[in-house]
Amino acid sequence: MTNGPSDDSGVIGPNVDGISGSPDGFYANYYGVTSLPYVTGSLRTLESGDASTKIVYSTPSFAGFKLTAAYTPTYGSSNTDVNRRKNSTAYRDMGEVQAYYKGAFSGVGIEASAAYQFAKAATGLEDLSSVHAGATVTYGAFAIGGSYAFSGDSGYAKTHRGVDDNQVWLVGAQYTVGPVILAATYTDAKGANVGAGAATAADYARAHIYQAGVTYAVAPGLTTGLEYSYVDNKSGGVNNDANIVLWDTRFAF
Numbered sequence: 063m064t065n066g067p068s069d070d071s072g073v074i075g076p077n078v079d080g081i082s083g084s085p086d087g088f089y090a091n092y093y094g095v096t097s098l099p100y101v102t103g104s105l106r107t108l109e110s111g112d113a114s115t116k117i118v119y120s121t122p123s124f125a126g127f128k129l130t131a132a133y134t135p136t137y138g139s140s141n142t143d144v145n146r147r148k149n150s151t152a153y154r155d156m157g158e159v160q161a162y163y164k165g166a167f168s169g170v171g172i173e174a175s176a177a178y179q180f181a182k183a184a185t186g187l188e189d190l191s192s193v194h195a196g197a198t199v200t201y202g203a204f205a206i207g208g209s210y211a212f213s214g215d216s217g218y219a220k221t222h223r224g225v226d227d228n229q230v231w232l233v234g235a236q237y238t239v240g241p242v243i244l245a246a247t248y249t250d251a252k253g254a255n256v257g258a259g260a261a262t263a264a265d266y267a268r269a270h271i272y273q274a275g276v277t278y279a280v281a282p283g284l285t286t287g288l289e290y291s292y293v294d295n296k297s298g299g300v301n302n303d304a305n306i307v308l309w310d311t312r313f314a315f
Contacts, residue, residue, distance in 0.1 A: 064116060064118060065111055065113050066110030066112065066116070066118075066132050066134075066158045066179065067118070067131070067132055067158050067159070067162075068160050069107075069111045071130070071175060072106035072110065072160065072175045072177055072194055072196060073162075073173050073196035073197055073209060074105050074106065074196050074207075074209040074232065074234075075196065075198055075208045075209060075232060075233065075234035075247065076200070076205035076234055076235070076236040076245070077245045077246075077247050077273075080277075080285070080312065081236070081245050081275070081277050081287070082243075082245060082275025082276060082277045082288055082289035082308070082310055083234075083236075083244075083245030083246055083274050083275030083276075083277075084234075084245065084247065084273070084275070084289075085102075085105060085234070085247050085249045085271065085273065086105060087289065087310070088308060089271075089289070089291040089306050089308060090102060092308070093295075093306060096255075096267070096295065096297035096298065096300050096302040097255035097256070097298075098251070098255065098267060098293070098295055098297070099228070099230070099251040099252055099253045099269050099295075099297075100253060100254050100255060100256060100267075101211065101213065101229065101230040101251050101252075101253050102249065102271070104211075104213075105194075105209065105211060105232065105249075106177065106196075106209070107177050107178070107179035107192040107193070107211065108179065108190060108192040108213040108216050108217070108228060109153065109156065109179060110177070110179060110194075112137055113140060114134050114135075114136065114137060114140050114156075115134070115136075115141070116132050116133060116135075117132065117133045125165070126163050127161070127163050128161075128162045129159070129160070130159070130162070131158070131159045132159075133155075134156040134157075134181075135154065136153075136154050137151045137152055137154065137181065138151045138152070139151065151184065152183060152184055152258040153181035153182065153184070154181065154182050154184075155181060155182050157179070157181070158177060158178065158179040158180075159177065159178055160175055160176065160177035161177075162175045163175070169201060169202070170199060170201050171199065171200035171201070171205075172199055172200075173197065173198045173200075174195075174196065174197040175194075175195070175197075176193075176194070177194045177195075178192070178194075179191075179193075180192070183216075184258075186219060186220055187217055187218065187219060187220065187258060188214075188217060188218045188219075188220060189216070190213075190217060191213070192212070192213035192214075192228075194209065194211040195209060196208065203238045203239065204235075204236070205236040205238075206233075206234070206235045206236070207233070208231065208232050208234060209231065209232060210229075210231040211229065212229045213253070214227045214228060216228060217254070217257065217260070218258075218261070219261040221261060222260055222262070222265075223261070224262055224263035224266060225260045225261070225262070225263065225265055225266045226252055226266060226268075227252075229251070229252060230249065230251040230252075231249075232250065233247070234246065234248075235247075241278055241279040242277070242278050242279075243278075244276055245276075246275075247271075247272075248270075248273075249269070249273075250270055251267075251269045252268040253266070253267070254266065254267070255297045255298065263299065264298040265298070266297070267295060267297035268296050268297075269293060269294065269295040269297075270293075270294040271291060271294070272292045272294075273289065273290065273291045274289070274290050275288060275289035275290065276288055283313060283314045284311075284314075285311070285312050285314075286309070286311040286312075287309070287310045288307070288308070288310075289307070289308045290306070290307050291304075291305075291306040292306075293305075293306065
């Protein structure tokens with residue numbers, strides 16, 4: 063089992079999971095009552111995080127460039143569950159391609175990626191078509207970057223009404239002082255509040271998420287961080303804002 067190319071290496075800016083203030087972290091696990099837009103959990107191509115059985119090929123890196131392609135027979139199918147029954151899950155015959163680059167020029171670091179994902183959908187649902195692009199620029203202790211993903215009405219009911227297209231964009235900045243990383247991110251997301259089958263305005267959500275955090279490297283393999291997130295979300299016509307504070311300590315050996 064493995065995730066898709068963009069979930070593995072798609073660039074969303076400098077603040078990735080493990081850095082407090084990241085949009086790719088755990089804040090959403092502590093947000094309840096109403097649903098966030100589905101794309102807040104899929105910041106890259108819409109279903110690249112699906113860990114189904116798949117075939118993945120990556121070219122060797124050449125001058126910082128790398129191309130990756132993946133094919134998934136059946137969405138949500140892994141291990142011994144490799145059936146080929148049509149319409150057994152939301153998507154089938156799912157493919158994804160990504161171009162990735164990492165390099166530096168005159169002390170300026172650049173990391174960027176662009177990906178496209180597609181699949182046939184079950185009867186009554188719109189086919190999957192999702193694009194993602196992101197970049198990060200670093201100079202000395204500073205880093206800034208962001209990304210944009212658009213998935214249209216992928217997975218929506220064909221009869222959907224009152225549900226805007228899936229899309230999410232974000233921008234983040236980071237400053238490193240010795241063992242301390244200061245980070246901030248803004249995320250703007252809208253679209254379905256369910257993974258598949260969105261049909262009416264009750265299945266639509268719109269969110270603005272503001273995050274800031276500080277991460278401290280205590281020792282090699284040990285970090286601790288404090289993060290604050292303000293979530294301004296309206297889902298199914300219901301407003302539900304939240305203030306979320308997380309203390310995150312990680313061991314990696």
